[in-house]
Every structure is written in C-alpha cells, then in structure tokens.
Amino acid sequence: MIDYQSLRFDYHRHADQDAATPAHHPVVIVGAGPVGLTLAIDLALRQVPVVLLDNDNTLSSGSRAICFAKRSLEVFDRLGCGDRMVDKGVSWSVGKVFFHDEQVYRFDLLPEPGHERPAFINLQQYYVEGYLVERAAALPLIDLRWNNKVTGIEQRDDGAVLTVETPEGNYQLAAGYVAACDGSRSNLRQLLGQEAKGRIFRDRFLIADITMDAPLPTERRFWFDPSFHPGQSVLLHKQADGMWRVDFQLGWDADPVEERKPEHITPRVRALLDSIGFANVQFQIGWASVYTFACQRMERFRHGRVLFAGDSAHGVSPFGARGANSGVQDADNLAWKLAAVLKGDAPDALLDSYASEREYAADENIRHSTRATDFITPKSEVSRLFRDAVLELTKRHAFARTLVNSGRLSVPAVLRDSPLNTVDADAFKGAMVPGAAAADAPTVRADGSTGWLLRECHGQQFTALVFGAGEAAERSAQVLKACDAPLHIVRVQGTTAEGELATQRYDAQPGTVYLLRPDQHVCARWRQPTPTNIRAAIDRALARA
C-alpha cells in the first residue's frame, strides 16, 4: 500500500531550463493541489497540453480537506478517477447536531434515491491528490514539474512570462494563459499586487487526525456547548483507514503552539470519547493543526492572461466543505472554456465568463460560510444571545431546528444570471433551470441496459438531452442532427419506474431538449427546439453571440 502522506516525487531537469529563449506553452498551471490537478487533467482530456508546476515535491501534509461533495465526485468521474475515490472514501449523507449532550437536529443531504454518487465522501486530501497525480501521470499531455516554484511573472498582451526557481537554479517559461491554483497564500496573487479581502474571524480551532477502532456510524456529528468541552463547539467525522477528524473550537485566546501538542490533544479527545460511550477505546493522534480562518475573495478572478482558481481566489471557513469543492468547480468551469478558446472555437471573452460565474459562486459560498461561522462563533453579545435562544428552543420546537447552522454543506452554485444562459422561452418547473449543474438520474438505454445520466454526458463537447419516445422526441432528435453543430446527443427514455426519475427531475415531456455545456451545467432548454434555437444557444454559451 502506498503511504501517500510520506510520498516524495522526484525533481527532473527539463529541456526548457536550457532553452535560449523561454519555451512557450499554451497553458501553465501553478500549484498541483486538488484544483490545479483537476484542471490539468480536464485540459489534457480536451487535448490541450499543460505544464503543471508545484513548489515542493509532496502531496498535502495532513488530511486537510476531507469532505468531497457529490458534484466534485461527478467531476472526478468525468476525469476518470471518481471510482477510486469513492471506493476508498467513506460515503455519508447524514449529519447530527447536538446541544449540550442532546441531539437537536438531524439532516440528510441526499434523501432521494436515483443518484450514482453519495452526498459526500470523506477522504484525506493526500489520497485525493495522490489519485489525481496518478491519473495525470497516465496522460502524456501533462508535464508535471515538482520543485518548480514561480517567483516572478511578467504579463504581456498575448501571455505571460514566468520565472521559475528550481534546485538547479532559475529559468523562464512563456505561457499563453496561466492558471493560478497556488492556494490561500498565493504567490501569484502577491506578485500581481492583488489581495483577497473579506472578514477575518477571531477564533481558533484545533483540528486533528485520530486513529481508532470505534464502532461509530459514518455520520457527521457536531456539538454546541457539550459537557466535555463547555462553551465551545466540537466536530467529529470519519475518514478512510479508521481515521477520524476532530475539530475543537478553542477561542481566540488559545495558544496555537501549545494546543497542537499531543499532551493537550489527548485529554480533549479522551473527554469526547468518554462522553459518547467509548471510554475503553484507545486512539492515536496523527497530524494536528490549530487554525484560524477568513471569508474572503479577490475582487476579480481574471487578471489579463492569469486566471485564479481555488483558495488563491477565495477562502471560506471549513464548516460547509466549500473550500476544495468550490475549487474543483472552478477548475470544471475553466477547463472547457480554456480549451475552446485555445482551439479557436470561442473568443477570449469566454474566459471573462469564468471569472464572473465563479465570482458569483464564491459570493454564495462566502455568504453560507459567514452565516455558519456567525452561528458557531457569535461575534457580539446579542449574536450569542440569539444563537443560544435558537439552541434552547430546539429542545421543544421543530421550527428552531431549521435555524441551527453548523455549516450548510457544499452544493454547486446555480449560475442563474450567467451571460452564457439562454433565457427560457417555454414554461418549465423544477430545479434544472439554466445555470444549474445537471442532476444525475438512472437511465435505461434502448437495449435495456441501465446506466447513469451524467456518465452519458461525458462528451468533450456540448451534450443535448432528448427526452421521451414517439413522434415529438423523434422530431427533436432530427432537429439536433439537422443543426449541424458538434453535439453529443443522449436519448433519455422514461420507460421504467427508475427511468421516470430523469423525466421528473428535468420536468420533461416527449421532445423536450436540454443543452448542457461541457461542464454539465444547463445552458438552454426547449419543449420543441428549432435548429436556429440550438445554434444560437451554442453561440451564446461560447460567448460568440
């Protein structure tokens, strides 16, 4: 078994380091974390060669981002490595919230059947990165360079020139586009004189990986003011390999160096386990960290030829699992657009929509994260008064439970106002509005075999879903063929009870057509489209309109 935590990757000297003039590459990605790796793989699968630079030669130190959401898994599926993650990870959808020592609230993030992927898996970040690195290694178009640290950037009209530091000295690289996926302390952001602005929270949290053999369910458990850690909050969550994540709120005055020491962590974990009925369970402490956080973002995610994605562009508190998951969505959004621009299928302006769509999504994530943080760590006396009032009321009144906020967990942003959407001309109900990430559902193919809708939409191009059978559906299918656009056409028949779910989720009738972008977001839909409708919608979604 590979120990991804201690894995080291070799630095290799590249011919670019000896080039007389900087070698030119269409895309250089800075940072081989979950976001940079996702972007690199997605681009390579779209036939775009990528140079991926990482400033060290290791994967994530410690478990860090452990909760990977359904949408991220669907992206990883598209990239060809979702199965490994789900097989290794711990699938979950239920969360329980306790006040004092009593359960006051329970939520199920995926209460309906008919989805291939669970609401979440918990998997240590080093596994996610390790699996992505191995996937990237199978793609010859990815040139991953370890121990390559960017120390300078010069922007030009047609690209940027990067200065890269290696164990064997500096060299320069020319890039058509640069993706800055270099994390919350982004070097590139500083080099461009930009900053992320927002709210910094005055509170400290201890986070630790605990290995133990405890027969606890895989649900997320969150305590407000429990007897074993009075006045503060605690989170307990299972990861792969019998490892558990514990997160203790400590308050602003806690000493971050002292609290990280095992002799201070042990009694906290012991008190927690004793309190929940595992007095005899032994445990080992692994990686631990004391963290603070801020909810902040850059004002603009695009600066000329540099596109910021993931933590470099935006930061949130960890309580909604909206950090890594929103970064994966950034990559998902950016990859197809970069590929379309580089192939000449779309103008450079398409990349402006990357920035505007993901800035909108970041605002949504920050809003949810800030609200959860205000509930978990109230910032004023009156804020704490209302928080405690809510928790007190939960014991007797169901309405108060909906106000309890221990984190609203990551779901993909609905890009409702995106300029790439075609406004509905026909009436539709339900959640699959233009801008929404396409919902999964079971599918039944013409030959009777079964599959999953999103698996069918893995084309490199736009996908058209044609619903139903009979004359109306045939007419729509003919129209799609006739419009002579590069489209991946998927027929969705609703002939079985399970197959019906897709029809319901998309509020479809026979002949209904949904147009999905290459990142599986809905961009247009019709009851009975014409070739002109479809061509216009594709033009709009590629910023050619």
Added chain:
Amino acid sequence: MTKQALITTPNLEASDDFYEALIEAHQGLSTEESHAFNARLVLVLANHIGSLAVLRDAFEAARGS
C-alpha cells in the same frame, strides 16, 4: 397575490391585557434571563409571521426609522 404588509394600525385583541401579560411573563427573571426570554420570544413570533418581507418591515419599525 398581494404582498403581505406589516400591520402597524391597532390590531391587538385586548391591548391592556396583552401588555400586562407581557410584563407578567418576565416576573421573577433577572435582566439576563429577561433578555434570553425576549430573544426566544422574537424567534417564536418570527416563525409565526413567516414572511421575510413583513419581518424586515418590523425591523425597520422597531428601529424607529
């Protein structure tokens, strides 16, 4: 459907009885306990009202602007 509006004209069934009951409800509570009671009361009433627009109007009315 017309937008619900905050009622600021007299609407209480028995205003003096209500006021007496409100003060009565705080009997025996310390100032701190009264604040906590009021916070719970606001939440209970807010849930009863339901409409965010009405509640926002109520915040405005209470703020005195």
